Amino acid sequence: MTGPVAGLPDADYVLLGSRVALGLDGGFAVAVPRRLQLLASAGARDPLQLSVDGGSPETHAAQRQAFVDAGLLGEVSSARNLFDDVVADPSWLWRFGSAPDGGLPAGERREVTDAAGRGILSLPVFADDATWHLTDSPIVVHAPDGDRWLRGFRELYIAWLTHLADERRAAAGDPGRLLVVIVESRQIGEVLVDWADPRVRIVHAVHNSHLPPPHDDPGAAVTGMWQRWLATMGRYDAVLWPTRAQRDEVAARFGDPGTFHVVPNTIDLGDEPPAAEARDLRRVVMLNRLAPQKRVDLALRAWVRVVTAVPDARLDVYGDGPLRDELQRLVDELGLAASVTLHGTTADRDAIFDRAVLFVTSTAFEGQGLSIAEALARGLPVVSTDVRYGPREAVGDAGVLVPPGDVEAIAEAVIGVLRDDERRADLSAQARKAAAAFTPDAIQPALVSALRTAVEAPSRRTR
Numbered sequence: 001m002t003g004p005v006a007g008l009p010d011a012d013y014v015l016l017g018s019r020v021a022l023g024l025d026g027g028f029a030v031a032v033p034r035r036l037q038l039l040a041s042a043g044a045r046d047p048l049q050l051s052v053d054g055g056s057p058e059t060h061a062a063q064r065q066a067f068v069d070a071g072l073l074g075e076v077s078s079a080r081n082l083f084d085d086v087v088a089d090p091s092w093l094w095r096f097g098s099a100p101d102g103g104l105p106a107g108e109r110r111e112v113t114d115a116a117g118r119g120i121l122s123l124p125v126f127a128d129d130a131t132w133h134l135t136d137s138p139i140v141v142h143a144p145d146g147d148r149w150l151r152g153f154r155e156l157y158i159a160w161l162t163h164l165a166d167e168r169r170a171a172a173g174d175p176g177r178l179l180v181v182i183v184e185s186r187q188i189g190e191v192l193v194d195w196a197d198p199r200v201r202i203v204h205a206v207h208n209s210h211l212p213p214p215h216d217d218p219g220a221a222v223t224g225m226w227q228r229w230l231a232t233m234g235r236y237d238a239v240l241w242p243t244r245a246q247r248d249e250v251a252a253r254f255g256d257p258g259t260f261h262v263v264p265n266t267i268d269l270g271d272e273p274p275a276a277e278a279r280d281l282r283r284v285v286m287l288n289r290l291a292p293q294k295r296v297d298l299a300l301r302a303w304v305r306v307v308t309a310v311p312d313a314r315l316d317v318y319g320d321g322p323l324r325d326e327l328q329r330l331v332d333e334l335g336l337a338a339s340v341t342l343h344g345t346t347a348d349r350d351a352i353f354d355r356a357v358l359f360v361t362s363t364a365f366e367g368q369g370l371s372i373a374e375a376l377a378r379g380l381p382v383v384s385t386d387v388r389y390g391p392r393e394a395v396g397d398a399g400v401l402v403p404p405g406d407v408e409a410i411a412e413a414v415i416g417v418l419r420d421d422e423r424r425a426d427l428s429a430q431a432r433k434a435a436a437a438f439t440p441d442a443i444q445p446a447l448v449s450a451l452r453t454a455v456e457a458p459s460r461r462t463r
Contacts, residue, residue: 008448009455011178011201012168013044014161018185019053020079022066023320023345026289027370028207031265032184033072033079035205035447038266038440040074042448048164049079052157052188054110054123057084070347082160083112090120090141096159097141097148105137118142121156130224133191154191161192165199178455182240186229193232196461201454204233205240205263208367209388210250215365216388216404218249230254235461237454240447242368246389259460261450264393265370267438273379274354276425282313284414285356285380287349287371288363290321290342295385295405297323298362300330300340302410307339309415315340315360318352353378357424358417359399362410366390376435381427383413394438398430 015036022029032049039047049067051060060081067073086093105124112121122140126132132153139150150156165179182203183189189204209215210226222230230250233239234257241247242264251260284306288294296317307313317327317340324342331340346352353359359375361384369390372382382399384391391401400417402409417424436442 008043009452011180011455012165013039013047013180014050014164015182015184016050016188018187020049020051021063022070030072031370033067034266036078038444038447041440042444052082054083057087060084085160086112086120087114092163093141093159094143097150100147100149133187157191158195180451180455186225190228193235194461198459198462201237201459203238203240203451203454204236206242206367209365211365211388218253233257237460238450240450243389243393245393261446263446263450264438264443265368266440266443267370267373267377267435269377269435269439270350279357280355281357282310282418283316283356284313284358284360285316285352286360287318288361289319290323290327292323293364295362295364296327297330298405298407299360299410300334300336302407302414303336303340304334305411306414310418313339313418317342318346320345349374350378353380356380358383358414360414363387364404369394373435373438376431379428379431381417381424381431383410383417394434396430396434398427398434
């Protein structure tokens with residue numbers, strides 16, 4: 001175990017998301033463990049990746065192993081789940097909560113049991129309630145000396161984090177040791193934003209655009225969870241924005257409480273990519289979730305014109321999601337089955353990128369667009385919609401940006417890159433330089449600076 005390096009505050013660090021699962025949560029599930037790696041490389045002592053989703057222990061064990069197999073976690077013990085910890089040993093929970101106050105509210109409940117079927121927790125179940133996580137509906141803890149109540153998921157989450165912090169404090173012999181919680185999900189941030197323990201710092205990482213559809217008007221009315229989050233952002237000890245553009249637009253419209261930092265998610269630059277002669281000069285690749293945000297349908301419609309102009313061009317689409325069947329029907333309807341293939345998920349991203357000569361994304365909005373930087377790292381030029389936020393700051397001189405939603409512009413850009421070998425080579429030569437801005441060495445100073453600022457000031461919830 002290594003001690004803290006110069007500049008990184010000595011504290012305990014955890015990353016907390018609602019769910020963090022490879023294959024289910026897109027680039028988010030890669031960005032979070034990479035931030036954990038960044039903390040460890042900066043000297044954090046055994047940082048943890050935490051989740052609070054209610055999947056089974058077996059499901060979570062498989063997810064943890066998948067992170068290890070992908071090289072994103074060093075060992076499975078670096079990731080923990082609230083309900084796994086409760087099922088494994090509920091005794092830590094018995095000291096939290098208060099005596100029951102009347103009868104339970106009406107409504108469906110979910111029982112959490114141990115391996116022998118004994119009740120541990122009784123959770124309220126909410127149907128179609130977007131603010132379920134903010135209610136005080138009791139969570140019942142079945143303790144040996146009688147039931148205790150926690151006021152909603154807020155008290156349950158805080159109880160678990162307090163337990164984890166107390167374990168570390170006892171091991172260090174320091175009851176005042178700080179816990180730094182880097183919140184990776186807005187839902188969690190809303191729950192914890194009033195936690196006033198002076199030994200806790202809450203840092204919130206942003207992962208996506210705050211703008212409503214069509215996601216391109218910085219003055220548009222913001223509603224729902226984003227509206228609530230923006231109203232409370234001044235109570236976090238630091239906010240990590242993935243791009244300068246989003247940081248600046250939020251600050252200009254809503255004000256900067258003095259806690260804003262630009263800390264993009266990181267990539268592994270890897271070895272030098274193959275030269276052009278080792279690639280298929282007509283192969284284009286997309287890699288993203290097949291979800292509404294990514295607007296893969298726009299790229300498919302543009303491909304009709306691409307394959308007319310460049311008949312031997314091929315488009316490989318990797319990723320999965322709720323729109324896969326719909327997109328396959330569109331491929332068939334447009335007569336593209338001979339030149340477009342939906343491959344599903346892949347564990348061979350770099351090999352796929354190394355076969356292609358161009359990466360395309362027709363996304364409607366982004367937080368950062370991690371796959372763009374990953375493609376650039378493999379020497380791929382990028383054609384991307386110029387959406388808020390991410391592509392403009394990532395692509396630089398290594399690609400072509402086109403107006404959001406413009407099918408004709410996407411087609412023209414792809415055709416231009418495929419037909420012009422010299423231009424494509426020039427763009428490819430810039431790709432690795434652009435990607436280098438997102439390596440751990442490039443991003444670590446910004447993360448350390450943000451954490452130092454948060455730790456060295458008093459908690460913003462106790463002032």
